[in-house]
Amino acid sequence: MNGRGDGIRNWLIQRISAIYIALFTIYIGYFFLSTELINYQTWYGWVSQTINKILISLFFFTLLMHAWVGIRDVVMDYVHNITIRFILLTAIIGLLAAMAIWLILIVQGVR
Amino acid sequence: MRISVYRYNPETDAEPYMETFDIEVSSETMVRDALLEIKERDPTFTFRHSCGEGVCGSDAININGSNGLGCVTKIAELKEPVEIRPMPGMPIIRDLVVDMTQFFQQYRAVKPYIIRKDPVPEVELKQTPEERDKLDGLYECILCGCCSGSCPSYWWNPDKFRGPAALLQSWRFLADNRDQGTEERLDELDGPYKLFRCHTIMNCMDVCPKGLNPTKAIGHIKQLMLKNMV
Amino acid sequence: MSIPKRSFDALVIGAGGGGLRASLQLSQADASVAVVSKVFPTRSHTVAAQGGMNAALANVLPDNWHWHMFDTVKGSDYLGDQDAIEYMCRAAAKLVYELEHFGVPFSRLDNGKIYQRPFGGQSQNFGGDQAARTCAAADRTGHAILHSLYQQNIRAKTHFFDEYFAIDLLQDDDGTILGALVLEIETGEPLIIEAKTTLLATGGAGQIFRTNTNAKINTGDGMAMALRAGLPLQDMEFFQFHPTGIAGRGMLITEGARGEGGYLLNKDGERFMERYAPHAKDLASRDVVSRAIATEVREGRGCGPNGDHVLLKLDHLGEEVINKRLPSIRTMAKTFMNVDMVYEPVPVFPTAHYTMGGIPTNRYGQVVTPMGNTSEVEVDGLYAVGECACVSVHGANRLGGNSLLDIVVFGRAAGNHMIEYLKENRYHRPMNMDSVDKAMARLQRWDKSGDGETIPELKRDMQKVMEEYCGVFRNDEILRTGVEKMRDIQRRLENAVLADHSKVFNTARIEAMELENLIDIAVATVYSALSRKESRGAHSRMDYTERDDVHWLKHSLYFKDDNRLEYKPVRMKPMTVEAFPPKARVY
Numbered sequence: 001m002n003g004r005g006d007g008i009r010n011w012l013i014q015r016i017s018a019i020y021i022a023l024f025t026i027y028i029g030y031f032f033l034s035t036e037l038i039n040y041q042t043w044y045g046w047v048s049q050t051i052n053k054i055l056i057s058l059f060f061f062t063l064l065m066h067a068w069v070g071i072r073d074v075v076m077d078y079v080h081n082i083t084i085r086f087i088l089l090t091a092i093i094g095l096l097a098a099m100a101i102w103l104i105l106i107v108q109g110v111r
Numbered sequence: 112m113r114i115s116v117y118r119y120n121p122e123t124d125a126e127p128y129m130e131t132f133d134i135e136v137s138s139e140t141m142v143r144d145a146l147l148e149i150k151e152r153d154p155t156f157t158f159r160h161s162c163g164e165g166v167c168g169s170d171a172i173n174i175n176g177s178n179g180l181g182c183v184t185k186i187a188e189l190k191e192p193v194e195i196r197p198m199p200g201m202p203i204i205r206d207l208v209v210d211m212t213q214f215f216q217q218y219r220a221v222k223p224y225i226i227r228k229d230p231v232p233e234v235e236l237k238q239t240p241e242e243r244d245k246l247d248g249l250y251e252c253i254l255c256g257c258c259s260g261s262c263p264s265y266w267w268n269p270d271k272f273r274g275p276a277a278l279l280q281s282w283r284f285l286a287d288n289r290d291q292g293t294e295e296r297l298d299e300l301d302g303p304y305k306l307f308r309c310h311t312i313m314n315c316m317d318v319c320p321k322g323l324n325p326t327k328a329i330g331h332i333k334q335l336m337l338k339n340m341v
Numbered sequence: 342m343s344i345p346k347r348s349f350d351a352l353v354i355g356a357g358g359g360g361l362r363a364s365l366q367l368s369q370a371d372a373s374v375a376v377v378s379k380v381f382p383t384r385s386h387t388v389a390a391q392g393g394m395n396a397a398l399a400n401v402l403p404d405n406w407h408w409h410m411f412d413t414v415k416g417s418d419y420l421g422d423q424d425a426i427e428y429m430c431r432a433a434a435k436l437v438y439e440l441e442h443f444g445v446p447f448s449r450l451d452n453g454k455i456y457q458r459p460f461g462g463q464s465q466n467f468g469g470d471q472a473a474r475t476c477a478a479a480d481r482t483g484h485a486i487l488h489s490l491y492q493q494n495i496r497a498k499t500h501f502f503d504e505y506f507a508i509d510l511l512q513d514d515d516g517t518i519l520g521a522l523v524l525e526i527e528t529g530e531p532l533i534i535e536a537k538t539t540l541l542a543t544g545g546a547g548q549i550f551r552t553n554t555n556a557k558i559n560t561g562d563g564m565a566m567a568l569r570a571g572l573p574l575q576d577m578e579f580f581q582f583h584p585t586g587i588a589g590r591g592m593l594i595t596e597g598a599r600g601e602g603g604y605l606l607n608k609d610g611e612r613f614m615e616r617y618a619p620h621a622k623d624l625a626s627r628d629v630v631s632r633a634i635a636t637e638v639r640e641g642r643g644c645g646p647n648g649d650h651v652l653l654k655l656d657h658l659g660e661e662v663i664n665k666r667l668p669s670i671r672t673m674a675k676t677f678m679n680v681d682m683v684y685e686p687v688p689v690f691p692t693a694h695y696t697m698g699g700i701p702t703n704r705y706g707q708v709v710t711p712m713g714n715t716s717e718v719e720v721d722g723l724y725a726v727g728e729c730a731c732v733s734v735h736g737a738n739r740l741g742g743n744s745l746l747d748i749v750v751f752g753r754a755a756g757n758h759m760i761e762y763l764k765e766n767r768y769h770r771p772m773n774m775d776s777v778d779k780a781m782a783r784l785q786r787w788d789k790s791g792d793g794e795t796i797p798e799l800k801r802d803m804q805k806v807m808e809e810y811c812g813v814f815r816n817d818e819i820l821r822t823g824v825e826k827m828r829d830i831q832r833r834l835e836n837a838v839l840a841d842h843s844k845v846f847n848t849a850r851i852e853a854m855e856l857e858n859l860i861d862i863a864v865a866t867v868y869s870a871l872s873r874k875e876s877r878g879a880h881s882r883m884d885y886t887e888r889d890d891v892h893w894l895k896h897s898l899y900f901k902d903d904n905r906l907e908y909k910p911v912r913m914k915p916m917t918v919e920a921f922p923p924k925a926r927v928y
Contacts, residue, residue, distance in 0.1 A: 007300070007307040008336045073310070076303060077267045122843050139677075151797050154849045155841040159380075162556040164592045164673060166484060167384040183676050204527055205846040215381070215503075224492040225444035235441040237453030246446045250478075250485060254383050287444065 014069045017062035024059045048110050060103045064096050112136045113192035114145055120155065120205055127203070129194070136186050142195070143170055143181035146207075158207035165320060168255035172207050173198050178257035178318040198260035200269065214256050217273045221281040222299070226292025242288045249283035249328065251321050252276060258315035258325050264308040272308035273300070275315035275325030282328035285335060297336050306332060344522075344531050344777065349375040349500070350763050352520050352536035354507045354563060356382035358483070359727030359748035359755075360542030361490035363706075366756025368497035372763055375534055377502045377523050379558060379851070382491045386544055386556045387748065390483025391595035391669065392460060393475035394440075394745035396433035400454045401473040403465055406430040409474060411921055413743060416462040416626045417736025418878035418888065419923040420576065420896070422912035425704040425732040429743075429750045436749045437476050443489045447478050448666070458600040458666070462626035462740040462928070471624060475742040480595050480669045486745060505532070506851050507562060509780035510539065510570045510723070513773040517721040518570075520772075522780035526851060529844025531784060533777060537766050538722045538759045541567065541700060541708075542752065545728035548855075549863040550693035550812075551804035554586050554593035558855075563729040565858030567700045568865065572710050572720065573898035573907070575731040577698035577862070578870035578880045581739055582813055584630035586692025588650035590677050594670050594689060596741040599623045601666050603655040605634065606686065607642040613651075618928035625928035628738040628879045631691035635813045638690070645688060652686035659683075691813060696862075697739055697879065698869070699731035701898065706730070706755025711898065716909035722766070724759060726751040733896065736911075737878020783857075787850050793838035796853050803830050803856075803863055811867045816884040820871040827864050834860055865899040872906050873897060890923045 035042055046052055071092055079085040114134055119127035132152065134145045143160055150156045158181070160170040165183035172181050173196040175189055186193060201209035259265045259274035273281070281300065284290045300306040306329065315325040351367050353360045356378035367374045378385065397404040410430040414421055441447055441455060448456035455476050463472040478485035494501075504526045511519040511533070520536040546561025547553040564574055584605075585594040599605075604623045607613045617633040618625035625633075634651050643649050655663060660683045663671055667682075674680045674687050701709050701717070706724040709717040727748040734747055810823025834857065841849040875889035876882045895908040913920050 007302050007305070008333070008340060010303065011307055011333060012337065072303075077264065077308070080267075120843060121845055154795075154839070155843065157846055157848050159848075161380060161384055161558045162386070162389055164389070165676070166389050166481075166669070167380075167386075167556060169380065169384050208846050210527075211381070219495050222496075224489075224496045225442070227442070231442045233438070235438050235447075235455050238449050239453050240449045240451060243446065243449045250446045250488070251481060253388070253484070254381075284444070287446075289442075289444070 010069050013065050017066040020062045021059065021066060024055060027055065044110065053107055053110065057104070057107050060100070064100055068092070068096055112186060114149070115192050115194045116146070116149060116156065116207070117196040118156070118206055119203055131192070138185070138187045140186050141182050142172075142174055142184045142186050142193070145186050146181055146195070157205045166253060168253035171198055171255040171257045171260065172196070178261045180255060180257070180320045183320060198256060200260050200262070200266035201256070211256055213269050214259055214274065214276065215254075217259070217277040218254065218280060221273060221277045222292065222296065223280045223284065225284065225287065225290050226295070227289070228291045236289045238288060245286045246283060248323055249279060249286060252279055252283070252323060253321060255320065257318045257320055261314040261318045263312055263314070264310055268304060268308055271304035273305045275309070275329070278306060278309070278332065279323060279325040279328045282332050285332065293335070293339070297332075297339060300332065300336070344533050344781075346533040346535055346772070347375065348535040348769060349373045350537055351375070351759055352377065352534050352539045353542060354521060354540065355385070355542035355544060355727070355729070356491070356501070357385035357542060357544050357727060357748065358387040358487055358490055358745065359752040360540065361487070361494055362749050362752030363540050363542065363726060363756035363759070364499045365490060365493050365497055366753050367759060368494065368499045370760045372760060373500065375500050375502055375536065376494070377505045377507055377521070377534065379504065379506045379526065379562070381503050382501065383488055384558075385487060386559055387483045387487040387745070389554075389556065389593065390486070390745055391480040391593060392597035392600065393458065393477035393482045393742050394437060394486070394749070395460070395463075395474045395740070395742035396437040396476055396746065397430070397474055398434055398437065398455060398457060398476065400450060401457045404472055404474055406433060407918065408465055408467060408472065409433065410915070410918070411467045412462050412464055412472075413734065413740055414921045415468070415926060416738055416740040417734070418738055418926055419890070419894065419921075420579075420733065420736030420877060420911055422733050423915040423920055424912050425734050427915040427918060428704045428754075429734050429746060432750045433746055436746070436753065440486060440489060440749065443493050445478060445485045445489045447476055447485070458597055459624060460600050460741045461596050461624045461630065462621070463624070471621070475597070475600065477597060477666075479665070480597055480667045483745060486749070502534070506854065507543070507566065508784055508854065510566050511773060511776045511780065512570055513770060513776070515721070516571070517770060518723040519770055519776070522777055524784060527846055529847055531781065533772065535769055535772060537769055538724065538762050540706070540755055540759065541723070541725040541729055542727050543729045545696035546859060546862045547693050547696065549804065549807045549859050549866065551801075551808040552586065552589070552591040553693035554583055554591055555693070560855035560859050561696065561729065561862040562855065562858050563725065564699055565861040567708070567725070568861050568901040571902075572708060573701060573900045574862070574865050575698055575701040575896050575898050576733060576737070576869070577696075577865045577899055578873050578897065579697035579737045579878055580693060580866060581627055581695035581697055581879050582631040582691040583694035584627055584634055584691050585653055585689040586694070587674065587677055588645070588688035588690040591692045592673055592677055593692070593694070594653060594674070594687060595667070596627070598653060598655060598667055598670060601662060602658050603653055605630075605689070606652045606654055607637045608644045608648065609642060611642075613637055613642070621928035626738055626740060628881070629928055631813060632881060634689070634691055650688040650690040653689045654686040655682045656684055656686065695739055695744065696728055697731070697733070697735045697737065699729050700725040701896070702726070702730045702732055704732060704751070704754065705758040706751050707758065711907055711909060722762070724755045726755045737880060783854070787839050787853050788842060789838055790842065791838055793836040794833050796837060796839070796849065796856055799830060799833055799837055800856050800859070803827070803860055806830065807863050807867070811870055813881060815870055815880070815882050817871070820867060823867040824871055827860070827867050831860055831864060861901065864904065865901075868904045869897050869899050869906065894923065
């Protein structure tokens with residue numbers, strides 16, 4: 001994992017994803033504050049709007065990327081045994097990918 | 112004043128231990144003076160020191176949990192009992208003396224010298240006072256190791272992460288208008304380890320005895336990398 | 342016992358500016374070079390040089406190398422060798438530019454050129470108006486130059502032996518130098534470094550005095566090695582006292598402080614240098630200013646409750662100039678004296694600073710010694726540069742800003758000459774094991790245990806003797822007492838023992854060997870001083886107050902055996918220009 005641009009790319013992903021996550025948090029916060037009555041109906045209605053579907057998908061995508069860079073950093077700092085690190089990173093990728101698929105299925109399930 | 116110093120001689124001691132001395136101090140006594148007094152009482156006590164005025168960088172040690180130079184740290188201003196240990200994160204040779212081989216290896220690795228592609232003139236290369244000002248806060252580094260020795264990222268990956276001292280020097284040359292090695296310097300620092308192990312913990316700037324700020328220099332390198340990427 | 346051996350083309354002992362400039366020249370010529378240093382190279386004492394490096398660049402005021410040469414000859418009180426001085430002053434500009442290209446962050450003028458400040462003893466037009474000849478990187482010039490030279494050696498892939506202590510030179514029966522026996526400090530193991538040519542660049546010996554501006558490591562190791570190898574030391578009676586050491590502590594306040602406009606005051610608030618040097622005032626050469634301060638204090642015009650210092654006033658320069666040009670010494674005065682020079686003057690007193698004398702060399706850095714009727718015969722394979730050498734460009738008094746120049750000019754010259762030497766001496770000569778055994782005996786002597794003198798105590802006593810009996814003012818009686826007391830210390834050294842006989846990083850053993858070196862040099866200094874019956878430059882005799890060119894315009898050579906002194910003439914003839922004949926020296 002020492003490819004050209006790898007360091008700066010991950011660093012950039014972490015920062016950009018952080019910005020998006022922050023903005024999205026404000027956006028969703030606005031929804032909760034500006035909506036008088038929050039129940040399953042209004043929540044379902046908000047999520048089923050196409051624009052929100054896209055923004056939510058993007059949110060989960062960036063969140064997972066952000067998590068990946070962060071967890072990978074922690075593993076690289078503390079886990080020095082290459083075999084263990086490889087297994088750990090593979091497991092984390094698997095877990096994050098599974099989450100991603102699951103989240104896509106959920107969001108797509110909203111009509 | 113009560114001073115507790117770290118003792119370890121690999122020839123005689125199975126384990127390191129702390130030894131306590133009571134030293135008379137004045138408001139002017141530096142930690143180095145106290146250590147010299149200890150050495151006079153016990154000549155086997157070992158530490159590095161030379162200039163005694165904070166310019167050679169020999170006597171970086173851990174004083175009450177924080178790295179610093181013994182020769183410019185007034186002992187009366189410290190909390191008693193004063194605890195003196197070798198710098199963390201570096202292998203211990205004896206008492207307060209640590210092995211800095213890795214630290215200097217990282218310094219060498221950043222190519223700490225001007226890279227010129229064009230021929231140089233027969234007189235000086237011009238540099239405006241403003242361009243020269245950019246080197247202030249960078250060239251003063253005395254390579255004492257206080258910063259790298261206080262950096263958790265360097266503790267975990269001393270072989271791969273360049274560390275704050277080396278990266279400060281990397282920026283010292285990137286910031287120099289006479290240097291023409293920007294491309295290769297940035298290429299060399301790429302990858303997840305050499306530069307990007309820095310998690311802006313900022314211990315380095317807290318401990319620097321010369322008041323320099325490696326964290327800021329590292330930030331500048333990242334910005335320049337980004338600028339060169341887009 | 343078999344001692345491991347490493348072989349190189351060239352061995353450089355000492356990694357200050359002189360050693361590193363030479364090793365760079367050698368490395369660039371693809372010679373294999375070993376640099377041995379008892380500390381990590383950037384800890385070498387060049388790092389502490391503050392004010393700058395002289396070169397007639399004429400960036401600020403009109404200048405040329407010939408004026409610089411005149412000032413240096415006059416500054417040396419006519420004891421400097423004029424061929425070497427011409428060589429150095431001619432090379433200066435080129436070498437400053439070269440350092441700049443190496444990356445030295447010199448301070449700059451608005452037009453982008455290197456900043457130059459006035460320093461003591463500098464003049465335009467052979468003794469006219471003040472010149473501004475000292476190229477500076479704020480007040481950290483030595484640091485900037487040393488780091489750049491080390492960095493260039495990294496680029497050139499010089500081989501470093503960091504934290505190795507040189508025990509002694511190795512020589513064969515003809516006196517040819519074969520390398521050195523060194524000690525790896527970390528392991529305590531000896532190592533033979535075999536070399537076709539060896540350079541001593543071990544710096545000065547300021548530690549012979551109690552109050553000095555020098556680092557703990559400045560113990561004259563190379564000079565003492567030369568003495569033990571049967572070679573003389575030249576002009577050791579000339580030891581520079583820097584006018585402005587921080588009073589009572591010794592830390593250096595650069596001459597640049599006066600170059601930027603600071604001046605000295607006595608207790609009456611009088612700018613007393615006007616009396617001693619009406620023309621140059623505070624920027625007279627160092628021996629003159631140091632004597633003036635010492636005289637003020639002796640005659641009761643000193644400041645402070647004990648009247649033991651004078652004041653260096655800088656507050657009129659303003660905070661901006663001080664921060665820009667003198668930032669380090671501001672911090673230093675704050676740290677060590679609780680004085681902020683932006684608001685109050687700094688207490689100062691002359692402090693032992695620089696060894697003008699040293700191992701005699703010619704202007705190629707070759708060590709020379711008298712042999713038969715010839716006063717200068719080259720020692721095969723041995724070179725010396727910098728403060729440990731005596732070329733002699735500094736004569737009886739060094740000008741500020743000329744020592745950084747000296748190390749760079751002669752470091753390079755020696756490197757070049759060593760390259761030539763290597764072309765004609767392609768193979769290592771057979772190692773002389775007797776010489777190795779002799780050097781090992783020096784190391785093993787400290788294995789002795791039992792009761793005896795301790796090293797720190799002996800060192801303190803030596804430094805006190807030298808300060809009291811070989812200081813700024815000397816006379817026959819004082820110096821004779823000094824000789825007796827130093828011989829006593831020499832005898833006590835024989836009974837000294839170490840309490841620490843461990844191998845790993847045994848600094849006590851290193852300090853013991855350093856003290857042996859210091860004592861040899863202190864003895865050389867006091868004997869040379871006793872013999873010279875005149876006042877010249879830094880050597881000031883109350884019983885012979887005048888310079889005596891008829892009898893004493895000559896270099897002294899001290900030999901360790903029998904404490905013998907010989908003399909050789911000063912080289913008065915420059916390379917190409919007319920000689921500067923001795924004149925009365927007024928500033």
